[in-house]
Each structure stands twice: as structure tokens, then as C-alpha cells.
Amino acid sequence: MTLVARADAPSTLRTATGGEATRWLLAHCRAVPWLTAATLLTTVAGAALQVLPVLLLGQVVDGVVDGGSRTVLVRVGALMVAAVLLGAAATAASTYLIGRLGADLLATLREGAVRAVLGMPSTRLEQVGRGDVLSRVGDDVAVLSRGIRSAIPTVFSAGVLVAIATVGMFGLDWRLGLAGAGALPAYALALRWYLPRSAPLYRKQRAAQADRAQALISGLNGIDTVRAYRLEGAFREKVTTESWRVRDLGVEVFRFFGRFVGRENRAEFIGLVLILLVGYALLEGDAATLGEVAAAPLMFHRLFTPLGAIMFTFDEAQKSGASLTRLVGVLGEDAEERLVGDPEVTPAQNVPYQVTVEGLTYRYPGSEAPVLREVSLTIPAGGSLALVGATGAGKSTLAALIAGIGTPQSGSVRIGTTDLAEVDEAGARALVSILTQETHVFSGPLADDLRLSAPGASEAELMDALRTVGAADWVAALPEGLRTAVGEGGERLDVTKVAQVALARLVLARSPVVVLDESTAEAGSEGAAELERAVLAACAGRTTLFVAHRLTQAMAADRIAVLDAGRVVEQGSHQELVALGGRYARLWRAWREGS
Template identity: 80%
Template sequence: MAGKRAEEETQVSATGARAALRTATGREAVRWVAAHCRTVPWLTGATVLATVAGAALEVLPVLLLGRVVDGVVAGESQSILVTVGALMVGAALLGVPAAAASTYLIGRLGTDLLARLREGAVRAVLAMPSARIEQVGRGDVLSRVGDDVAVLSKGIRTAVPTILSAGVLVAIATAGMFGLDWRLGLAGAGALPAYALALRWYLPRSAPLYRRQRVAQADRAQALISGLNGIDTVRAYRLESAFRERVTGESWRVRDLGIEVFRLFGRFVGRENRAEFVGLVLIIVVGYALLEADAATLGEVSAAPLLFHRLFNPLGSIMFTFDEAQKSGASLTRLVGALGEAAEGRLVGSTTASVDGRPVGGAVAAPVGGAVAGGVTPYPVTIEGLTFTYPGAEEPALRDVDLAIPAGGSLALVGATGAGKTTLAALVAGIGTPDAGSVRIGSTDLAELDEAGARALVSILTQETHVFSGPLSGDLRLAAPDATDAELMDALRTVGADRWVAALPGGLDTTVGEGGERLDVTKVAQIALARLVLGRSPVVVLDESTAEAGSQGAAELERAVRATYRGRTTLLVAHRLTQAMAADRIAVLDAGRVVELGTHEELVALGGRYARFWRAWREGG
């Protein structure tokens, strides 16, 4: 039998591009930022005050310079000129710490915003339904909580302080020109249409391009992850070239989009330079006309172009950091979109599952008390007309599947790669929604429950088990937070792990995982099975849970698996036919349909597909 990862790769190739997580609109992102700023009014107020003060102190020396020119022309006393000069020096000296304070406070506010956004995005991803995570792929999810956070973090450190400070400076300098003479102000404002046209040309083209760039990076991450996670299957089927070409293709797409972004930005810079030229020419011409008509002083006419020229640096800063700001904006909309996705993904339904009118949520926290059968009430599983098609796929992965597992019984799924075993197991576990048909636990349709309710009824264990870094007892209590040490040891005893756990330096308190005790594949699988015991759901789905172990470890784990599901209603995706033999009945899948159903003896005697599998298994063994 081929492994779960091979079937997943078949599904990905059949579906093509995965549906991405939601991306918020720019308006939604701005509303989120504004709402965050309102939660820290003192920090927001201090940031605004420091930024405005710093910008005003930068503009003041230019205005005072005009006053000096007028004073010299009018022959005023030297003391007045000295006073104005002292004010200019004072404004310049105070402007430095004000600008520094502004940069610090903007960074502080942005860091606080980023921390909340990152925490919220991670929490939202962890709260998403498993079916949604499977649909979008881990590449998109990881790129949001990884790459997008990194891009936004860089933008908050560099682009955001620059743009905010420069924007305030532009506004104050423009107000200063109107303060000198309204006609000089209007002349400077004559450049605004050119700036507006440049932005109007750039923004509609740049924002979608940056979003496409981020999506392309997510697709590249997904291609890498899928290849690395399924590396054994890739090597077994000699698919290295195909996966290398896929990653190369996605990388070239990211590169091409990066070049397109750079070219677009270069054209934008040219339009901004033309706007600056238009504004400066208008101010000089209008100033000369006013001076000739004796409608303005020489100081005013001299200060106006200096003020407008003073705008070149902040406008240039905005322009040259706008590229980074656009990237940050694109990442912000993706992260805020992930927050909104979690809210939209919440299903209406009771979080306390019930079967035949009886709640089963309480069974999750019930004491283990020895054998599984002694504390869990099993319920039958009924699958009727189940049909499921992956997004973008032309053919359904499952077609009109009808199966039934009696309460406390077991059913093994057998079939070639891509037959639909993993898809059927996921739907029975409540991961995904079928196109047609239903999965019922007792009389309860899983589609009527939210994910918490489904988890109370059905537990799923795949070959991709994981041990979290920390005390072993904490790892086990993920499934039963209130379990005592005695209950943890009972669960470990059920799966045959109590002896090696007792031999650990600290027993249940031993640190395992990264930075702690290293556990082999068999021990990791036993811990996962012990969590399944502690979870105490009435239905369990085992998707090739012993596939990664060696032959000796697999035999040991198969005994542990049988002890784990004894007394529960069980669906097994059989990687080894010895697992299928142990089940009450076996269903053979082919192209999403059940083609054979019966006990091991019945199917061998039938001489069909299962019998051929069995002969191949015995000869290979």
C-alpha cells in the first residue's frame, strides 16, 4: 500500500492551485489599525504630538529665514536679526530630539500593533477548522504567520516612521506656504494634480501586483513544504524532477513579479519628479510676478521656493519607501484577512456534542480507569451516499460511498494510492464537508456540529504524529487537561509505553522533544495513541498510524492500536494488511468507490482485488 503522503500529493496535483485564505480590503485594514490605536490613547496622542512638533520645528527656520531677508531689506536693527537667528538655531536644535522622539514613538506604536496582530493571526489560524487548513494548504498559512509578519515588521521599522513623519512635514510645509501668501500657496498646490495623477496611475497597479507577489511566495512555500513532507514518497516514485520543476517554476514566478514591481516603481519615480518640477516652476514664476507687482516681500518670495524645495526630501522619502510600504500594506491586508477568516469560519452549532439526545462532551474528561471499553460508550457510524470533490478537481475523490460500522466494531479501508482512503477517513473525522450524502454518529449528522462538537465524538490519528517540547505529562494532557498522573500511566500502560516511561530520568516530568529526551518513531506513536486513549471519544479514525515504524516497532504498535480502539467504533486506513486482518470487516476502495466489502476470509475466498493484494503482501513478506 502507498502511504498517506502519496495520496495527499495525488489530491494536490488533481486540484491544482489551492483556495487561499481571505485577504482583507484596504479599508478593513485601516479600520483595524484605527481600532487598535484607540486602545492605547496616550501612546497614540504622544506619537501625534511629537510628530507634529518635529515637523513644525523643521519648517520654522525656513520661515524665519524669510523674516531675516525682509529685516535686512528694511534696514532693521542688528538685535532683531540676532534674535531671529537665535530662534532659528533653537528650532534646529530642538528639531533633532523631536524627530528622534517621533521616530521612537511611531516604532513603539507599530511594534505594539504588530505584536497584537501576530498574536491574533496565530490564534486565528489555530482556531480555524481543520477542513479549511487542508483546503488552503500549509504554504498559505505559514506565509501569513511567517513571511507576512516579517515583511510587516520590517515596514514598521523603516517605511512606516518615514512615511508618517514625512507626510506630516509635507502638510505643515504646505500650510506654511499659504501662510506666506495664499497665491504662493496656490502656486505650490499647482503641483498637486501632477502628484495625484502619478499616484492615481501607480496605486491601482501596485496594490494588486504586491498581493500577487505575496500569493506567489505562498505558492512557492506550499510547493517546498509538500515536497519535503512527502520526500520518502517522492523518492520512492522517482518524482524528484517533477517536484524540482514545480519549485523552480514557482520561484521564477516570484522573481518575475519582483522585476515587474521594480519596473513599475521606476516609472512612478519619473512621474513624481515631473510633479516636483511643475510645482517649483510655478512658485518661481508666481513669486517673480508678485515681487514685480510689489504684492509680496522679497522674504516671502525667497522663503516660498525654499519651503517647496524642503518638500523634496520628505516626498522623496515617501516615494523611495513607498515600495516597502506597499509590501507592508499587502501583508497587513493578508493578516487582517486571516483574523476575519477565523470569525467567518465559526460554524453554528453546539460545542457539546450529543448522540441520540445524550451529551458526550463530558466523556472527554472522564477518568481513564483502565481498559478503554470500561469507560466509553461506543456509537454506530453510518455513511450514506457520500460524495466529495476537491476544489478544482474534475472527478470526485469519493462517489456514493455507503458503509456502516456497528457500535464498538471496526472497519479497515484498503486500496491503491488515490483510491480515496484518506479522504473518507477525514470526512468521517469531521474534516471537510461532503458534496452529497452524510456521516452520522448514532443519529447525529456530523455536518450539524461545529469542530469542537465533532472532536468530542471522533478522534483521528495519522502517521504525522508530533511530540511537543516540554514535560511528557504536559504532552499527554493535551488530550485530557485534568487527568491525574495515575490516569496518564494507565493510558501509557494500555499502549505498552509504561515501562520505558517509568525508566525515564524524571518519569512523567521528563522533558521530551526539542531540547529534551529524544524519542524514536515507535515511542512517539505510542504517546499519540495514549493521547487517543485519554481523549475517550466514542469513535476513532486511525489513518496509517503505524506506517512510519520499522517492522519490529510496527508489530508492537499494532498491538497498541488494537488495545486503544478496543470497545470503540473504529475506522482504520490500513497500511499493513495485518492491520486489515484484525478489523471486523474490510472495505476495498478503487477510484472513490467501494468495490469489495467483507471479512478477511470472505475477501480472500472471493478472489478479487483484496485477494490480489493479499497474495502480493505474502509474497513480498
């Protein structure tokens, strides 16, 4: 089966509901029962031991009033000290276990989110944009990580302590407990006012941060185009607008939280006043001891610290909750896709496949005008075709569709006898390898980087691939050869070497069809000539489509197709098209004179 992005899919990755996120959390906790049980046990024990000294203090007061012996007071004092020490130990253990549980949760969530992103159809990733993707697997993970280290353990431990302290108040005297419970409606009203409004506000803030990231990324990635068309001012204004929106939402969140804190303080005032009034009445009516009446406000005051901790970390906890729903939403992205076709594609080894494009029409979601119109062309098995045309003619879009990225509204792309609309992206990658100018070297040993396309390749096979693309000499000269760390924190490779590494991966992939979308465009003139030779060597014996950035590359192809406004207007060899005197001939003359 293949995953095909729906035409009506949203323009951002999905965000889970609070219920979905909660169910995911519970399922994760059930997957580690011993760690979850130990965390709950130590948290409850730590909270109970923190409350016990207050209860014992009431006994001390009653003992003094009743003229109790010094032995009893010493014994109670020793119990209080022991409770404090044991409570501190239990709280420390609880904090550690919550951190362990949270770290395990975060690792599972992060790996699942990255796996889900890597497994998405390329059309879906193009649709949502890099800003949304990077903000989720980057910023949201960072926010949740901070929350797990600080806010979430604090809120959880404080919540348990509040529950235990409330039970302790009822243990002193049920009437004093009811008096303290009189603050609960005020707390509940404050939370009822805050929670429904805060979660959407935090999600809106995270979405604004994703939009800002998208504006920055699009501007930086297309910096040459931005400069060429003098669009610096427009992009600067866009980034500024998005940054101000993030700032304004941050101010709104802060003000909103301040109003919530004020409502919580009113609830504390109500509870404390009720306890003092009821305690005084009970003491006057001889219905309670002085120790119980004295311990009750202390017990209620004991709630202030955890409640304050909850309030002052609730902001971070809410941010973590918003990030959690966004990450869990990424895990559920597969629910937004539909299944068609058959995934099992095993191309014959070392056998070239013909590429046939028939009546291909494609328009981007939300656009009425198609970018490709009734395109038909054939690349014979083992042959090569170069796409030539002005910027915006549809070359890269056609190359992506031939590589199996996207589904046309009409027409078909066949690799051999296989219609790419009937296979998933894994099947498409088995048939077609695509290499664009956005090549990347990942941090780590060079051998691991090369094995991304062939995990089981031996070092001899890696060196053969490097030799094919002319990179064996400089790799052998590295301090540790194939084991040399490259990328960030390692050996820095120039543009030409990065492209050679990408071409070596292409050799190792062994797919029968290759699509190269301006893969040597970033190299200088000397590097470009070297890379063009490497490209021809890497593609030898394979059916190849070039998106030609330099017309020297088009000359080397068996045939050339000229695109204009999404249509194929000319096809033929270099000599045929020059003799024709049409669009290609004019491009050739302009390029030769410019060179």
C-alpha cells in the same frame, strides 16, 4: 451551529479590499485611544518643530537686511537651536510610539489570523492548500513586520511633515504657497497613475509567492511518492516555473516603481521653478521681503526629504499594504461560511458509540468523478474496522469523512445517533479523534504538548497516558521528565517517540471513536511493532477505524473492509476474507510472500 465550507468557495483565502483594511486599522486605533492620541500629537509636534527653523531663518535674513541688533539675531538663533533639539526629541518619541502602536497592531492581527486559520473547517484548509495559508501567517506577517518597523513610520511621519511644511509656505506668503501648491497636481497625477496599478501588482506578487510555496511544500511532503513515480523532473520544473514568475513580477514591480519616481521628480521640478519665478516677481514688485522669498524655496526644498522618504519607502509600504489586505482577509473568512446545525455535543464518558455509514458518496470540488460511491458499513460500539485497498481507493477520504472532516454530497455518517453533518468541527472532535501519519511535536515542554488534547490534565494523568502507549520509561529518563523542552531547540524525538506522544494525546482526548490513518506508517519495522501494540492499548474500549498500512494491523481488527475505486467490495474478518479468495486474499498472499 456548524461551519460548512461552501462548494463554490474560492480556491484561495479571501483578500480584503483597501476599505476593509482601513476600517480594521481605524477600529484597532480606537481600541487604544491614548496610544493613538500620543502618537499623533508627537508626530505633529515633531514636524512643526522641524519646519520652525526655516521660518526663523527668514526672520534672520530680514533682520540682517534691516540692520537689526545682534540681540535679536542671538534670540532668533537660540530659538532655532531649541526648535531643532525639541524637534529631534519629539521625532524620536513619535518613532517609538509608532513602533509601539504598530507592534500592538501586528500582534493583534497575527493572533487573529492564526486563530481564524485554526478555526476554519478542515475542508476549507484542504481546498486552499498549505502554501496560501503559510504564506499569509508566515510571509505576510514578516513583510508587515518589516513595514511597521521601517516603511510605515517613515511614510506617516513624512506625510505629516509635508502637510506642516505646506502650511508653513502659506504662512510665509499666500502667493508663494500657491506657487508651491502648483506642484500638487503633478504629484496627484503621479499618485493617481501609480496607486491603482501598484496595489494589484503587489497582491499578484504575494499570490505568486504563495503558489511557489505551495509547489515546494507539496513536493517535499510527497517526496517519497515523487521519487517512486520518477516525477522529480516535473516537480522541479513546476518549482522553477513558479520561482521565475516571482522573479519576473519582482522585476516588473521595480521598473514600475522607477517610473513613479521619475514622475515625482518632475513634480518637484515644477514646484521649485514656480516658487523661484513667483518669489522673484514679488521681490521685484516689493510685495514680499527678502527673508520670505529666501525661506520659500528652502521650505519647498524641505519637502524633498520627506517626499523622497515616502517615495523610496513607498515600495515597502505598498508591500505591507498588500500583506495587510491578505491578513485582514483571513480574519473575514468566516463571512465565506454558512451556519447549520447545533454545536453542543457532549458524549457520554467511557461509553463506546456505534459508527454507521450509509450510502456515502463524495467528490472533491471541481471533480466530476466521485472518489467514494455509495459506501455503507457499520462499526459496532467498541469494535474495530480496518480499511484496506490500493493507493487511490478512497481510504483516507472515507476516514476523514468518518472523522467529520468534510460533508458528503449524499449519504450520512452517524456516531451513535448523531449525524456528523449536524455538528461543527468542535462537536465532531468531541465524538471522534483522528490521528494521521503527519504527527507533530510542538516546541516547548513535553507536558504542554500532551495537554493540547486535555488542557486540565494533571501530571499523573499525563504519565498514565504515556504508560498506556509504552512511553513512560523514556519520558522518565529525560533530563527534566515531563518538563523537558522538546521539538525545535529542545530534545529531538525520533519517529517512534513522536508517534507515541501523539497516541498519548489520543488517550487523553477520551473521545468515544478513534480514526487512525496509517499512523504507524513512518516507523521502522521494530518501531512499527511497538507502535501497533501502543495503538491497540490506546484504542482499547473505543470504537476504532484503522486505515491499514500493514496487513498485520488489519489482522488485529475485528472486521476488514476492502475498498476499490471508491466502493466497498469485500467485508469480513481476516479469516473470512482469506477463505473467500478475493481481493483481500490476493493482497494477503502478496504481502506474506514479500515479508
